[in-house]
Amino acid sequence: MMEEIWFPLKLSLWVSFLATILVGISGIFLAYLFATKKFMGKNILDALLTIPIILPPTVIGYFLLLIFGRNGIVGKLLLNAAGISLIFTWKAAVLAAVVVSFPLMYKTSKAAIESVDRDFLHASYTLGHSQMGTFFRIVLPLAKKGILAGLILSFARSMGEFGATLMIAGNIPGKTETMSLAIYTATNSGRELQANILVAILTGVSVLVLYLIQKQGAIVGR
Amino acid sequence: MTWLVILTIVAGFSIQSFYLPSKAWSGQRELLVSAAVSLKEAFEELAIIFKNKYGVKIIFNLGASGLLQRQIEFGASVDVFASAGENQMDILQSKGLIVEETRKDFASNALVIVKPKNFAVDFSSIHDLQKKEFKIIAIGNPATVPAGYYTKIILDQKDLWEKLRSKLLYTENVQHVLTYIKRGEADAGFVYRSDLLGKENTLDQYMIPVDSQPPIVYPIAVTRYSSASEMGQAFIALVRSELGQKILLKHGFGVPEK
Secondary structure, eight states, X not given: OHHHHHHHHHHHHHHHHHHHHHHHHHHHHHHHHHHHOOOTTHHHHHHHHHGGGTSOHHHXXXXXXXXXXXXXXXXXXXXXXXXXXXXXXXXXXXXHHHXXXXXXXXXXXXXXXXXXXXXXXXXXXXXXXXHHHHIIIIIHHHHHHHHXXXXXXXXXXXXXXXXXXXXXXXXXXXXXXXXXXXXXXXXXXXXXXXXXXXXXXHHHHHHHHHXXXXXXXXXXXX | OHHHHHHHHHHHHHHHHHHHHHHHHHTTOEEEXXXXXXXXXXXXXXXXXXXXHHOOEEEEEEEOHHHXXXXXXXXXXXXXXXXXXXXXXXXXXXXXXXXXXXXXXXXXXXXXXXXXXXXOSOOOXXXXXXXXXXXXXXXXXXXXXXXXXXXXXXXXXXXXXXXXXXXXEEESSHXXXXXXXXXXXXXEEEEEGGGGTTOGGGEEEEEOOGGGSOOEEEEEEEBTTOSOHHHHHHHHHHHHXXXXXXHHHHTTOBOOXX
8 A cells, every 4th residue: 555655656756847947948948038039030930839738638649649648740760860769658657747837937937037127137238247147146135936837837837747747657556656646546446544634645745745845935035 | 997897798698608518418419428548439429429329418427447537536526437347346445435236347458568660679568668769658647547557566566566567657648648659659568459440550569468467347337326217227238238249349449258
């Protein structure tokens, strides 16, 4: 019984943690790019980056399967070039989590960065800082509330991810069974005790994480 | 302001549409049957015959038998349950959720191992699944899909379960296994003989010898809280009639011997 609860918990936390880091880095970077630079096709690309929010997770899972599956464009490449298969492993769970939570991080961070007064940036440049220096010392600190909110949303979304995960990671106890999947199977197979325990833990952990980050945010942002 | 008006009208229509089906229920023009996915084609044919004979339309709720059983436990108002496994029906029976007198066996099935067409590896016995060419083996989730449960029984008997465990991919129903095999996402899979009908050319198959197979019998019954019990029994009678059995055989099922 412990194994059936401990593993999904560990896996969900690990997947969400990893996904949030990946989404955080890529989200902040792209948000900065789109918030401050002008380039061709910006609107279309922005829409593409935001699409996963609108698409149902099962549709996202289907597309991911088409792309990263053994016969998919990327999947075939990875397999032939490096012998790597993402599908039906925990890495696919991370991939699913990243895709569905990226728009949340991206949009929130972009809004936060856009709200930074441009005068501060210009002042920083005239005082001698480079773009990168300005980004780390001026933009990030001023946008940190929005960015933190984006990270929280991404983590929460990753913890709750189900549809896309089921499709590309599969539901394999001890390998890819996240908490959401474990609850689903336990409920469907009449294992009510396991289901109840998992639901209680997932709810508790989610509330705890949100509380801790909220508390942190209250101190950090003012 | 106009937004609010439009929203209210749309909401009004949506709520109204929920009332229409219940009118159909009270007229008893429809029968809701939860059936294992493997029964889809056979039952759809029977539904047409049923409609012509009684004027009652059958609505099918297809899924893995374990899932269907849980739905009934949670109060789904289905009239008839046709399961691919006896365990699921036994559980419902022990909870008093089916009308025991109506429970009958109506078909049987057998498990077959499939692999993608022209998958280049010699395969002559079930033990060959241990070969390293078979990296992913798809089976129904043993906890909710009878086919997966029976697969586990066979593998346990052959002492292969623990050895193959790290290669196993669980699916939510047997049709998924076929999909994965056809798409080449899995190297081997266990499906029902009935699922292969008409698709023999799209994949390779290996028949598991009869003496290695556990008895796979499909039971059917009317649920306790059905409001169309007579119609339900009529459907069961049709399924077990000579005509019904002929159709089931045509779709790859076996006789319900026990």
